Amino acid sequence: MQRYMLTIRSASLTGYADLARHVGLDPARMLRRVGLNARDLVDPDTPISTDAVRELLENSAAAANVEDFGLQLAMRRRLSNLGPISAVMSEAPTGRDALESLCRYIRLINASLLTRIEDYGDAVLIRENILMSDKNSVRQSIEMAVGVLYRSMEELLGPNWRPRSVCFEHRPPDGATCHKTFFRSAVEFNSSVNGIVCHAKDLAAYRAGGDSQMALYARRFLDQALSGANESTTHTIRQVIVAMLPNGRCTADQVARHLGVDRRTLQRRLSAEETSFSALLQVIRCELASRQIRDSDRSLSELADLLGFSSSSAFAFWFRKHFGMTVSNWREAQ
Missing domain, CATH: 1.10.10.60 (Homeodomain-like)
Structure with a gap:
């Protein structure tokens, strides 16, 4: 079977060096261990290996004995870190429309991440899956992905928004972490899904849009990139x-x-x-x-x-x- 290297924007590691130093790690050394270097992180649009990022997060969590390393990295994110997609999402008339744009374009940011919206009556699940070509753990990567999704939704829907629950397929951490403080809602481990469960009415509510001209330009750019994406x-x-x-x-x-x-x-x-x-x-x-x-x-x-x-x-x-x-x-x- 041919191997097809999946890539992710280097913006996924925004704040990594600062967090690594904060927990007692040498970021340059940790990056070298997985075949990356600091120059890869200068331009946020530089494509880097998703396997390398997954390994970096898992290695960093283990070396620092910080179980929520990926989630702490997500805490440093803003919607704007998603690049042109953030302009399209910010202009969307509802949270649901914004998330549908995210689902459409997410593979331009992270080719290994699959984001889907599923309806269950008055509840909506935004499900996250990470596609990797090996059997290694993706715990830190999935917590970062769900954390970034939560941060984005919080910016779109306002600081008073709360999800019904936040779900992770993996087991709960052994020690104290920032999960409950960060998500401010029920966090479920050993769940059947990774993702965020929301009230359908929250996503359907009308919201004031942003710069529609900028969003139109961003959508054209993203559609062109999507049509030219060389995906196996x-x-x-x-x-x-x-x-x-x-x-x-x-x-x-x-x-x-x-x-x-x-x-x-x-x-x-x-x-x-x-x-x-x-x-x-x-x-x-x-x-x-x-x-x-x-x-x-x-x-x-x-x-x-x-x-x-x-x-x-x-x-x-x-x-x-x-x-x-x-x-x-x-x-x-x-």
Whole structure:
């Protein structure tokens, strides 16, 4: 299978050096360990490896023994750190419109981040998923992503806005952190999703827009960038599989239908990138399973649901076949 390097704007590390020094780390040394250097962070639009950023955040949290390192980095963000997207979001007539723009253009900022809006009656979930090509933890990256989303929504909806809850798939931290202080609402760990649950009426409320001419220019610029984005078929299908898996409806036919092609076209495009749908599905399930088991305290049945299996026994059989041991033995080994 061909590797497709995903990138993220270096603006994602705005404030990293100051925070690293604050917690007793040498930022230059930490950057070098993952193949980055301070020059990469001078221009906020410089594309850098998402794998390197994920590794940097995890290494920094571990080296400083700061469990909420990614969240502390998000605390230093403003909506403007999203670049041209912030102009489009600021002009939007409602919070919902602003978030839909974010979902549309997010891959121009961070190719590994998948942001989706899901409606549940009077509640709206803004779900975040990070797509990585390995089995390593993404705890710090997902906390930073959800933190940046929260900061952006707070600027858009006003300081009195409060979400219903903020959710993380990983287990709660062992020590004291800034989660409750930062989010000012209920924080749920070992959740079935990563993201923010809002009141639908808050997102539907009309809000005063910003500079409409600037927003129009920014949208044209972003649409042009989106049309020219060189995204692999494999990466596109990874996004769809991750979105569909928890609903238990992730087959090649269903993914092809979602993308507006037939199954043979889907398989042909994947074959051109030296993979297949079944191989990609197995790789993604292995990546997600290993992260969930290592970073959360979910039961076998919950894991089966998240990975799209019909039963816990089906998941247990699949896991033993691919990992060579039971879930409990693998968890102990980690």
